[in-house]
Amino acid sequence: MQSITKKLTEIVSAAFEKCGYDPKMGVVTASDRLDLCQFQCNGAFAGAKIYHKAPFMIAEDVAAVLREESIFSKAEVVKPGFLNLTLTDKCMLDIAASIDSDPFCGVPQAEKPETIVIDYGGPNVAKPLHIGHLRSAIIGEALKRLARACGNKVCGDVHLGDWGLQIGLVITELAERYPNERCFAEDFDPDKDSVPVLDAEMLCEVYPTASKKSKNDEVFKDKAHTATFELQSGRPGYIALWKEILRVSIADLKDNYSKLGVDFDYWYGESDADKYIPELMKILEDKKLSYESDGALVVDVAKEDDKAPMPPVIVRKSDNSSIYATTDLATIIQRNKDFAPDKIWYVVDNRQELHFTQVFRCARRAELVPEATELEFLGFGTMNGSDGKPYKTRDGGVMRLSDLINTVTDASLDRLKGSELVSEEDREDYARKLGMAAIKFGDLINHRSKDYIFDLDKFMSAEGKTGIYLLYTVSRINSIMKKAGDAKAELTGIYTDSERELILKMLMTGDVFDRAMSEKAPNYICENAYQLAVSFSGFYHENHIINEPDEKKKSSWLALAALTRKMIIKHLDILGIETVENM
Template sequence: MKKLMEQMAEELSAAFEKSGYDPSYGKVTVSNRPDLCEFQCNGAMAGAKAYKKAPFMIADDVVAYLKDSQVFSMAEVVKPGFINLKVKGEFLADYLKEMAADEKLSVSAAKEPKTIIIDYGGPNVAKPLHVGHLRSAIIGESIKRIGRFVGHKVIGDVHLGDWGLQMGLIITELKHRKPELVYFDDSYTGEYPEEAPFTISELEEIYPCASGKSKEDEAYRNEALEATHLLQQGKPGYMALWNHIMNVSVTDLKRNYDKLNVSFDLWKKESDAQPYIPGMVEEMKEKGFAYVDQGALVVDVKEENDTKEIPPCMLLKSDGASLYTTTDLATIVERMKLFDPDEILYVVDKRQELHFIQVFRCARKTGLVKDDTKLSFLGFGTMNGKDGKPFKTREGGVMRLETLIKDINEEMFTKIVENRSVKDKDAKETAEIVGLSAIKYGDLSNQATKDYIFDIDRFTSFEGNTGPYILYTIVRIKSILNRFAEEGGNLEAGTILDPVNDSQKNLMLQLTGFGATVENAFEEKAPHKICAYIYEVSNAFNSFYHETKILSEENEAQKASFIQLLKLTKKVLETCIDLLGFSAPDRM
């Protein structure tokens, strides 16, 4: 269905054309003076020079053709030539009826659906998820959901880091602690144990210990580098340990991502790209792209118009070992072979921008992707504490994601119990639902590229621009609809009628913006636009609720109209929070 703004623009364009002017001047925008009008058209100002006429004269001509408009209840000229507009209540009600009947609530399906891979996880195995992993997961999950809603085939890939030095460090530390394990016996030819020789807790302690040792002991670091190299060469005992590390880590990662309501279609790993590396490197050499520089194999990626130095893209170190660059390029080869995507989008910390500039340029220059394959980088800002520095624990360490979720849930549980709105047995589950909204909305309401302050007190508040406030609004609507049904009302009866007051009309106008908001949020990869939208809708609903007697309305047709408007408001809000990756409880 056509957007409200499109229908208004058609009406204005027709009036411009009938007046003898170019119809392209009939663009309509939301008014920047809501005290005077709802929408405005500035086309007469733009056309004044072309037609050598005063803007107000052009505007007068156009408005004369809007007197009998089925769309506008008001169209008046304000000097020097603005056209102020108000929409007819009947036209607005008809639009919302059509919107309510539309499965996608006025969102237009993509004319050319694309296959898009989103790389939005990126944790290293054998390490617990920490707050630094939060933004990639939350932003990527939301963009995936929005993309699917507008009709694209979107594939989410966690892309695990499982092939770097951390593996060599873990294997080395295990060898020092338990040299008797069969994995370290080169003469062993039997089956390796099915059960891992460590738990997730032990694994999470082993890595930082090994990492610390490698920074102080060069011999230990060299041993770990050699272990990494042997693993990448396929040494059987090390491969068996790697499998254990993967199984234990991925089980724990899935459990933690589930708590965030984040899911991936693919649990691909750096190691999955390894088989593609030899052929990729050989082809780059044969085509003359790759050359040896100080022992390392590199590809030049600088361009003439660069304003800063872009170093060569390194494929192999002097000892033949691959790097993140190599596995990222080989992963592109794998993705093109398996999925032939139209776009690959990386949702990654913005501090990795140079790395992705090198990778994208190298992939294009060497023909790893088609000319029309889009490679995109959405670099997000840092999540900071109230001191403006990267979020830490009270002790100054990096906070585990599990701990952050637990702290938020406890804060929400306390507030819900104090509010006494939910029975004790349901309070814990409700706190987890509302807690997730606090975390996700707190993050997504900020523009992804910017740093932001993670303020638990503000994010868990039931007032202001927060997740709990949005959920409170939805729960309020649910409560009204439930009461109506309990009192014998028919939720399916009636239709949306003309607004009876300004607050109802404002709510109705806000609802019409859903389609354009969702489409624009995907186009710009900007979930914060959906947050801004549902905050406006929630404010508009709460104003309407406080100014209007809904359930005590004596006119049954009018009451039924209010109920249908509430149902649409609820559907719009619930669809939006699902696109953001969280849901609403029945009570709060």
């Protein structure tokens, strides 16, 4: 179904046209003065110069037509030419009922559904996930769910870092520890020989050791670069060991992402794009875009109107190895062949913006995708501690994501210890859901491009703008509906101002989803879910739903409570937040 402002814009535009004015002036927006009206149109001001009439006169002509429409309880003009509109209660109830029966719960569906690939997550194998991976995962997941909720075909790709120097470092360190393993022998036979069995904890220790060693030991560093090159060249023993590293790493990554409620459709990595690199190089050569510079192969991507220097993008290093730009460009070729997407979104740290500007410009010059295909960098800010610096552990290290998950889960368990509403057997599951709601909502309520302060005490609060507050609201409605039993629930009227305010919030939800999709910003979904909960709280405290003696009112209030629950749950589902029955 259409958003309410689009629907009203069609009606008001038709009224402008009926009066002999340009229908484009009939754009309707939500009012920021609900004490005056619900919606407004300021198009009359644009018509003043065109039609040589006072805005007040144009607006009055249109208002006279709109007063004949049964959906408006008020269509009035305020000088110098504001057109103020308020819907009848019947119209509001009819739209609320249509939202309730809509399989999409009022989320506007794309007129022309698009195929969208979302690149998010981006972890490196052989390394543990840390809190730096949190934002990419939960923002990308929310955007994926939002785009799908709006009717698009969406593919989420984790895009593993599985083909770069970090693998060479791990191979080199393992070779020093286990020099007699057959995978390090020149005559390794994949049909007969085996590789050492690895585990996630071992890899979490091996990589930082190797990384630190490479910074102080030039010989070790050179060996790691050689190992990376030989892996990418197909050395059998290294390929076999690499597959074992992937097996262990991906299992560990899937376990952690699962706890976050993040699910990728594709587990492709840089290695999957490797076979497209020769095609990429040929395209760049045939189009005379690539040239040698200091032994490396580069492509110029600067533009005349650049306000800052734009270095060329390196597509092959002087040692003939590939780098991130190479695999990112090859991945664009792969995605175009596999999905023919209308859009490719990259949910990546803000600090990667220059890199992706270079990659996108190179892709455009090389015509790796059709001109109409959108390549968009969706940068996100940093999760900071109370000192305003990137969040660290107490000893100053980078916190592992698994440790963060355990911290919030333990905090949730503490909250549930005294609860008589949650059984002992359900507490672990409830604690996980509460913890995830806390950190996800605490993150997503901020615009993705902004830095924010991670404050667990604030995020875990049952009051204020938190995920816990939203779960509590759903739990409260669950309790109401349980007490009501089989009582009839049907929207029959609007009896109080608090109902009218709540229903209006519901009516505006379609516009919120339109804006969130347009700006690729889940924070609008968070804010709207919170506003629905606050409006419901006002309605709940003003009216005694269960004890209401008027059965008609009680029935309508129960239906309104049920619809509120449905809509909040819809919002939370898009944010990747699970609800709980009781709190």
